[in-house]
Amino acid sequence: MTQIQFSAPTSVDDAVRQLTDGGSAAKILAGGTDLLVQLRAGYARPTTIVDIKRIPELRQIKAENGGFRVGAAVAGAELSEHAEVKNSWPGVVEGLDLIGSTQIQGRASLGGNLCNASPAADSVPAMIAAAATCTIAGPGGQREANVEDIVTAPGQTSLGEGEFIVSFFLPARPPHSGDAYLRFIPRTEMDIAVVGAGVSLSLDDGGKCVAARLALGAVAPRPLLVEDGAKALIGTMVDDAALAKLSAAASAACNPIDDKRGTIEYRTKVAGVLARRAAEIALTRARAN
Amino acid sequence: MAKHHVATTINGDPVEYLCDTEQTLLDVLRDNLQLTGSKEGCASGDCGACSVTIDGRLVCACLVLGVEADGCEVGTIEGIAEGDSLHPLQQHFLQDAALQCGICTPGFIVAAKSLLERNPNPTETEMRYWLAGNLCRCTGYDKIITAVTNAASELRGE
Ligand SMILES: Cc1cc2nc3c(=O)[nH]c(=O)nc-3n(C[C@H](O)[C@H](O)[C@H](O)COP(=O)(O)OP(=O)(O)OC[C@H]3O[C@@H](n4cnc5c(N)ncnc54)[C@H](O)[C@@H]3O)c2cc1C
Ligand code: FES
Ligand code: FES
Numbered sequence: 001m002t003q004i005q006f007s008a009p010t011s012v013d014d015a016v017r018q019l020t021d022g023g024s025a026a027k028i029l030a031g032g033t034d035l036l037v038q039l040r041a042g043y044a045r046p047t048t049i050v051d052i053k054r055i056p057e058l059r060q061i062k063a064e065n066g067g068f069r070v071g072a073a074v075a076g077a078e079l080s081e082h083a084e085v086k087n088s089w090p091g092v093v094e095g096l097d098l099i100g101s102t103q104i105q106g107r108a109s110l111g112g113n114l115c116n117a118s119p120a121a122d123s124v125p126a127m128i129a130a131a132a133t134c135t136i137a138g139p140g141g142q143r144e145a146n147v148e149d150i151v152t153a154p155g156q157t158s159l160g161e162g163e164f165i166v167s168f169f170l171p172a173r174p175p176h177s178g179d180a181y182l183r184f185i186p187r188t189e190m191d192i193a194v195v196g197a198g199v200s201l202s203l204d205d206g207g208k209c210v211a212a213r214l215a216l217g218a219v220a221p222r223p224l225l226v227e228d229g230a231k232a233l234i235g236t237m238v239d240d241a242a243l244a245k246l247s248a249a250a251s252a253a254c255n256p257i258d259d260k261r262g263t264i265e266y267r268t269k270v271a272g273v274l275a276r277r278a279a280e281i282a283l284t285r286a287r288a289n
Numbered sequence: 290m291a292k293h294h295v296a297t298t299i300n301g302d303p304v305e306y307l308c309d310t311e312q313t314l315l316d317v318l319r320d321n322l323q324l325t326g327s328k329e330g331c332a333s334g335d336c337g338a339c340s341v342t343i344d345g346r347l348v349c350a351c352l353v354l355g356v357e358a359d360g361c362e363v364g365t366i367e368g369i370a371e372g373d374s375l376h377p378l379q380q381h382f383l384q385d386a387a388l389q390c391g392i393c394t395p396g397f398i399v400a401a402k403s404l405l406e407r408n409p410n411p412t413e414t415e416m417r418y419w420l421a422g423n424l425c426r427c428t429g430y431d432k433i434i435t436a437v438t439n440a441a442s443e444l445r446g447e
Contacts, residue, residue, distance in 0.1 A: 003310075003311075004309075004310040004311060005310070006293065006310040006354070006356050008356075008357075008359070029354070029357075031352075032352050032353060032354065032357070033334055033352050036313065036334075036351070036352045036353075036354070037333045037334060037352070039311070040332055040333065049310060049354075051354075051357060053357075075346070077346065100334065100422065101334075101337065101421050101422020101423075102347050102400065102403075102404075102418075102419050102420075102421070102422055103334065103337055103340055103347050103348050103349045103352075103400070103422045104334055104349070104352075104422065106343075106346040106347050106348040107348055107349075107352065107353070
């Protein structure tokens, strides 16, 4: 006899109700690429699983206010195949696309990557750099939050009981904007980030940086928005001196762990290098449009 | 909770089964339906031996719950050959010696077929990236790439 209840609601309200009824031992299921591994390992022991993939809003990508609304359960492969999103937010698509293999891409979602709350989650620095926000549904109705405010510690989020992410909003892109995400891993595919860096920036017609955001993954207990990184670029022509400052700000923000993937010193150094490289790619993209 | 009653299509045929929430689609295929072509190498999404398609998308059956397949079209290795005639991918895996122990082979063939449906003429780099989630501990991969290359040109009628 099965112990775990399962439901696959087709509306946000039903999902909230079922999650709330399930209490603290209820779990959302999106692509399952984290949850099923954790179930198998006995690490997650939910009494209720609520599959959100049959709720239409969770699976849609649509244009909104010049930007895009992306359902929290849209799979990586679906986002990569969306030419307009890829064109506006190549860094975000790169971040999600780096997750796992083709098979994993068939399922892995932005919502799952964020809410699994790994410090090394690949799409999260790109989403933070993009100033993406999310719409959260819960027993008290819907609310908005910035992506950087969701993960609070490894495996922990700021979502309350019965709450889940319905969709993300990627804002409109002014002209001369670009973003990029880079991760450092010891091989070319299928590995966990030693460091991840996401940069988004916008230039004015003369090429001066008017907006910038830098976010880092895998260098602290949670993905970081590095305000000093943005400050290093805004108001400059994104020249060598500005990029050197950005690099220093990235390293200064690090508070990493020492593990088999990288020492504290190594991660701190690589964060600076990677932030600069991501900024250079974002800059090239911004100048091209 | 009673078992879930699931109605799916597998390799084009309607199939109904009962399963527990905890059972993965791979468990259901192998244990309930005796479709043992899909293999379990790791049960954690790392090896690709359990590759199947769901509504045309390549996924790891070990990372999908059996109950999630309700109303979906599932494609497994058992649906690749047409009756007694092998699919060109299967033929070339044999001819080009792209397998030794064979544990990884069903997953590679399902994954490669899904690639060739999207991209009939992939470069070697595209093949290697697409198949990066399929692990083989025997062949060293080169013969697999040769087999997929040869099957692709046969499928293109070359
Ligand atoms: C072989 C393999 C390779 C991987 N490689 C990478 C990698 O390179 N980089 C990387 O970052 N990750 C990687 N992962 C981890 C995983 O694939 C990603 O984190 C993925 O984005 C999770 O998404 P999902 O939809 O499958 O989440 P699920 O497993 O469905 O959910 C993950 C967690 O988030 C919760 N959740 C899901 N959706 C929501 C929502 N909308 N609202 C609230 N909570 C929610 C779930 O309850 C669960 O706790 C890998 C996993 C595997 C198996
Ligand atoms: S058994 Fe599913 S990926 Fe290894
Ligand atoms: S043939 Fe043995 S694992 Fe591939």
